[in-house]
Structures are given as structure tokens and as C-alpha cells.
Amino acid sequence: MVGTHGWTLHSWAILLHIILFAYWLGGDLGVFYSSRFILKPELSAEARGVAVKVMHVVDMSPRICLVLFLPSGVTLMAADELGRDLFYGWPLAAVWVLSLAWLGLVIADYRRRPGRFGDAVHRTDFAVRGALVAGLLGTAAYTFVAEEPFGVTSNPKWLAGKVAAYALCIAGGLMIRVKLRPFGAAWGTLLAKGSSPEVERDIRGAVQGSIPYVLLIWALVVVAAVLGVVKPGTTAY
Numbered sequence: 699m700v701g702t703h704g705w706t707l708h709s710w711a712i713l714l715h716i717i718l719f720a721y722w723l724g725g726d727l728g729v730f731y732s733s734r735f736i737l738k739p740e741l742s743a744e745a746r747g748v749a750v751k752v753m754h755v756v757d758m759s760p761r762i763c764l765v766l767f768l769p770s771g772v773t774l775m776a777a778d779e780l781g782r783d784l785f786y787g788w789p790l791a792a793v794w795v796l797s798l799a800w801l802g803l804v805i806a807d808y809r810r811r812p813g814r815f816g817d818a819v820h821r822t823d824f825a826v827r828g829a830l831v832a833g834l835l836g837t838a839a840y841t842f843v844a845e846e847p848f849g850v851t852s853n854p855k856w857l858a859g860k861v862a863a864y865a866l867c868i869a870g871g872l873m874i875r876v877k878l879r880p881f882g883a884a885w886g887t888l889l890a891k892g893s894s895p896e897v898e899r900d901i902r903g904a905v906q907g908s909i910p911y912v913l914l915i916w917a918l919v920v921v922a923a924v925l926g927v928v929k930p931g932t933t934a935y
Contacts, residue, residue, distance in 0.1 A: 708777035725759025834865035
């Protein structure tokens with residue numbers, strides 16, 4: 699994307715979007731692979747614990763990418779001629795400030811310790827994600843049904859699909875959290891008392907129950923990437 703005038707805002711936004719896409723899927727694959735070792739009762743608790751630690755650390759990559767996908771996407775729209783009037787300037791700055799605040803919340807949730815503050819951070823992050831899912835799906839629906847959404851005349855229904863895919867990625871992440879809730883107690887029992895059929899059942903059930911949502915997120919990320927590249931139906935060339 700380098701032209702006679704060098705790198706533009708649009709060029710940098712595309713590069714950031716590509717990097718986030720790669721690290722999101724790459725990190726998720728690392729988490730998925732690490733989780734396979736947690737499900738092996740023939741391994742020692744120490745070996746399985748290493749897999750848990752690796753999974754926990756690597757999982758920060760997709761978490762960060764999920765958050766930054768939002769402001770980088772808005773930057774792409776602001777850098778485009780069709781979205782410049784709507785997003786460039788203070789709206790773009792506001793999105794970045796709010797997104798970085800959300801990122802700070804995500805990092806605080808990652809580093810949290812049991813207690814009132816840690817629980818409050820976790821609940822707040824969950825609530826922010828839920829509000830984003832509702833708001834983004836509403837925006838996607840309006841963009842899809844309106845003849846000229848937000849005054850845009852280029853038939854941006856592809857953008858509605860991309861926004862909806864991103865919102866559903868967030869929703870999928872929330873469902874993964876729900877499915878993994880029994881894991882903490884089961885893992886604590888494993889470390890304290892050792893393995894048992896009941897403990898292994900709870901650990902496997904929590905991990906396996908989250909897999910459909912992991913696969914859904916992978917598919918949605920690819921769908922969002924395809925829509926962003928192909929832009930099907932757009933009338934602006």
C-alpha cells in the first residue's frame with residue numbers, strides 16, 4: 699500500500715488490521731493446542747499445570763486483538779473517502795480512547811486476584827462486552843436494512859456483515875467464559891486432592907463445551923476478513 703506519497707493513514711490501518719488478524723487466530727490456535735494437554739489424565743498435575751499456564755499467557759494475544767480490532771476497523775473507515783466525514787476527527791479519537799480504556803480493563807482482568815476488586819473488574823469487563831454485542835448488532839442491523847445508512851450511498855451491507863461477525867465473536871467469547879466456569883473449581887480439586895473420574899469429567903466437560911464457540915469465532919474472523927477484502931455489493935470503486 700505504498701504509493702508515490704508514501705504511507706498513508708489507510709495503509710497503516712490496513713497493516714494493523716492484518717497484524718491483529720494474524721495474532722488473533724495464531725494465539726487462539728496456541729490456546730487450543732495447549733488445552734489438549736490439560737485433558738490428559740496420564741500426565742502429572744505439574745505437567746498439566748504448565749499447559750494451563752501456557753494457555754493463560756498465550757490467550758492474552760487474542761484478547762488484545764479482539765479489543766483493538768474495533769478501533770483499527772473504525773480507523774480504516776475514517777481513512778476511507780466514504781467514511782472520512784463520519785468518523786475522522788473526534789469520533790475516531792473517542793473510539794481509540796474508549797477502546798484503550800477497555801484494553802486496560804482486559805489487562806486488569808487478566809492480572810486480577812481473587813477478591814472484591816478482582817470480581818468487580820471481571821463483571822465490568824463482562825458487562826462491557828455484553829453492551830458492545832447489543833450495540834454492534836443493532837448498528838449492523840440498521841446498516842443492513844437502511845437504504846443509505848449514516849448517509850453512505852455505496853451500499854455498505856458488507857460492512858453490516860463484518861460488524862455483525864465481530865459482535866458475534868465477542869458473544870462467542872462470553873459463551874466460552876460461561877462454559878469454562880466449572881473448570882476453576884475442578885482444577886483446584888485436582889491440585890488439592892488429585893485426579894478422580896468426577897474431576898476429570900468436570901475438566902473435560904468445561905473444555906470440550908467451549909470448543910464449538912472457539913470454532914465459531916475462528917469462522918467469524920475469517921468471514922470478517924473476507925468481507926473486508928471483497929466488499930461484496932458495494933457500488934464504490
